[in-house]
Amino acid sequence: MVATQETINKVNEVGSAYKYGFVTDLESEKAPLGLNEDIVKFISSKKNEPKWLLDWRLKAYKKWLTMKEPDWAMVDFPKINFQDIYYYSAPKAKPKLNSLDEVDPELLKTYEKLGIPIKEQEMLAGVAVDYVFDSVSVATTFRDKLAKEGIIFCPISEAVQNHPDLVKKYIGSVIPMNDNYYAALNSAVFTDGSFVYVPKGVKCPMELSTYFRINEQNSGQFERTLIIVEDNSYVSYLEGCTAPQRDENQLHAAVVELVAMDDAEIKYSTVQNWYPGDKDGKGGIYNFVTKRGNCLGNRSKISWTQVETGSAITWKYPSCVLRGDNSVGEFYSVAVANNSQQADTGTKMIHIGKNTKSTIISKGISAGKAQNTYRGQVQIQKNAKGARNFTQCDSLLIGDKCGAHTVPYINQHTPSARVEHEATTSKISEDQLFYCLQRGLDTEQATSLIVNGFCKEVMKELPMEFAVEAQKLIGISLEGSVG
Amino acid sequence: MSLLEIKNACLKLDNKNILNGVSLSINSGEVHAIMGPNGSGKSTLSYMLSGRDGYELESGEILLDGQSLSDMSADERARSGLFLAFQYPVELPGVGAMSFLREAVNSRRKFIGQEEFDHLAFVKEARKEASKMFVKDEMLKRAVNVGFSGGEKKKFEILQMAMLKPKVSILDETDSGLDVDALKIVSDGVNAQRSDDNAIVVITHYQRLLDYIVPDFVHILSEGVIIKSGGPELALEVEKNGYAGMINAA
Known part of the structure; x- marks a missing residue:
């Protein structure tokens, strides 16, 4: 067990370093490969x-x-x-990396499209500045x-x-x-x-x-x-x-x-x-x-x-446990899966308190060969009198090799609760695309516009500056998926 | 040189001949009406001109301002100044009308080397044009064509035309679904765009629209060919005798 021994040595080293005031060059520190109790101890003592x-x-x-x-x-x-x-x-x-010249040009192109300042680009790309x-x-x-x-x-x-x-x-x-x-x-x-x-x-x-x-x-x-x-x-x-x-x-x-x-x-x-x-x-x-x-x-x-x-x-599955009476849980989601990406995402809303309320708006977009699943659970427990849930799951398909799946689980144990579930699946229609093209938008612009329209209910929940970048990002993620 | 030149255009859909050698020459400052019965190829002609996928020419040529359109995609043609007002404008859920309009206008402006509008300048310009068309601000805040009435859809088409300032506009059955009042507003909107620098092609079944948008030339399309051309009086003849007589005579 060479690895274990190595860990023990490391731990010992660290342990003794404490006595002298713990001055170490963090840059070079790394625990040995793998996981065992010693590694857990190592991390804890490091911290x-x-x-x-x-x-x-x-x-x-x-x-x-x-x-x-x-x-x-x-x-x-x-x-x-x-x-x-x-x-x-x-x-x-x-x-x-020493400068942006060494960064993958594809990545730089994306940064440029997002309008990210040079300094920030360097940081994101891991340039040592x-x-x-x-x-x-x-x-x-x-x-x-x-x-x-x-x-x-x-x-x-x-x-x-x-x-x-x-x-x-x-x-x-x-x-x-x-x-x-x-x-x-x-x-x-x-x-x-x-x-x-x-x-x-x-x-x-x-x-x-x-x-x-x-x-x-x-x-x-x-x-x-x-x-x-x-x-x-x-x-x-x-x-x-x-x-x-x-x-x-x-x-x-x-x-x-x-x-x-x-x-x-x-x-x-x-x-x-x-x-x-x-x-x-x-x-x-x-x-x-x-x-x-x-x-x-x-x-x-x-x-x-x-x-x-x-x-x-x-x-x-970002979830909410609605324990307090009249508490509110919300989940707004856009999940984009292109090429070979797989997304299985959704939420759980656990209603425990009285008059608890939850809203779920999920927008799944699939393109390429991607699979996109919404999985959600709405649970209304016995004492959650007057609980309400509204769920809306919309899927948008781009191309004919991708898939969208909706898997809702609803467990209701209170007669006075109300649970609503709506789901739709649609495709970007050729008519929509042509209409945009005829107005001078190129295919990428048109797709981005239609997809962002589809996601609007979720996007408007994002803080303003974030929403603008997220919109551009969705466009970039779907590049090359249409036409 | 004519602004739009269609030379012997032939087109097949599903192996069926739809356009069988359409030729037409349209100069700046002119308004041409193309009339014809159902199935004569009118809408196909508009899709072919605007470069819709699947509507490629079998043979023939189209020139916009001297430039061949054959190798240009639909969006390139649009940016070059070809506009189609749709018979059935398409709904774009969640896409705000104002931002859609702005993207479209800026794409065209960028292409022809004009400065893109910033947000404020654009809203000001759009409101000015919209008020001429009796389009309310509220409508521009809604999603493109979603929940628009028949009249609102057509007004929005013509508003886009006014903002895009195309060289050649093709109006595909713009009068369909309009009541008399809306027809007048839409026609006034079109007439306001008439100038020596552009041309308008009006595609219609009925003479009614041509009372409001008075054409310089009228062409009768039947089975994918133009069988007769003339002045505005030709439209009146259609109104009086129908298409049948003309088609038989041709």
Whole structure:
């Protein structure tokens, strides 16, 4: 067991480094390949974590060992060798480039179309440029402003150090460590992510975005995000980036937990554009994400908006547990699958409290040979008197080699509840296309326009600047799929 | 040189001859009406000219302002200044009328080397043109043709024509589905576009529209060929005697 020995040595090294004040060159650090208890310990000690968190990780790891990968999703991929993954490397091992001249010209073309400033392009493409001045100053002003309001917004590893009580209280409270295979894995090995805490009666004055945490961009395959919003407070959180990230990682298994107290509101928006693999389905990211919000308080509201255009495989069901009376859950989703992409995405709305209300609007777009599945569960529990759900699933097919599937599960245990489900499947008609062409729009423009029209109900839920880029992005994702 | 030149155009659909050698020469400043019974090839002619997929010429040639259209796609033809007002305008759910119009106009402007409109300038221009057509602002906020009445659809077509400033406009049965009041508004809109720099081709079954848009020339299309050409009086003859007499005489 060479690998194990190597780990033990590493752990020992790290352990002794602490005594001397822990000064290490983070750039070169990497845990050995594979996963075992020592790796979990290694990660925890790297992050200088308290014992309770290490124990929590180890418990999750043990649970994970007993679990099986879920096989019910309509996705097909070769079995993942979990011993063939690096679970810790900081920052992520991307090949560093010296200038934009070394970047894949295709990628640059896309950046250009999205109108992304040069500096940002360099950052996204992984060009080794020193942004310390920029990002530090941005982050600092930004944090000062938030701190004045009592809002905490920091990497979760930092929150573990500075706000351990909050983290301890809420981590795993929405998504138990043994919730599912990937969530258990994440609980054992998560490396970083975001932490947000909004105290009582505060409306967060700006959209919180991972964008502002430029230096934390490389938080790894196993991100963990925790957002807690107290009574009468509000936050809007933007995740991701509209530009394609040059990321070679195969597996992304993130966990996002949201907690909303009485009259609190959380709006969580995602634009996911990871590398989808090439036209023949070679390469690309496996995006296996568990996201769930707990509407713990009465009249609380959690709203998920997602635009999913990237990844080879998307397995993702941002959900709401509507525990508080009169709480509201919303899910707005656009999932684009082109070429050989596979998407199995949807939501769960679990109605527990009285008069809880949920809305699901899902727009699936399939092109090329892609398969796109909406999978959703609406559960109305016994005490959820007067609960209401409205679900609308629309699928748009481009070409005749792709597929769209809608799999709704409805469990209703309360006579006074009302559940509505509507589903449509349509194609971009030749008439629509010709009408646009005759007005001088080219095929790409026309497709983008029609598809964005199809997604409008979801797009209008996105913050303005985000929506504009997401629109362009959908157009780019579908390039070459018509005509 | 004529603005639109159709030379001996032949076209088959599903192996059936639809156009059998149409020739027509249209100069700047002229309005031509093409009349004909159902199935004479009128709509096919408009699709062929505008370059719809599947409506490629079997033989013959079309020139727009001296440039051959054969190798140009539908959108290139449109940007070059060929406009088709649809008989049945197509619904585009979720696509705002104003933004659609702006994309279309800017594509054309860019192509002919004019500066693209910014958002504000465009809205101002569009509102000005829209008010001439009695098109309300509210309509431009809706999705393209979705929930538009028959009259609104045709007004929107002509509004697009006014904004795009094409060299040649083909109006395919623009009078269908219009009441008298809407017919007058739409016709006034078309007449306002008449100028020495462009040409208009009006395709219609009925003479009625030609009371409002008075053509310089009238052509009768039957079984894919033009069997008779003349002045406005030809339309009146159709109105009086129907197509049958003319077709038999031809």
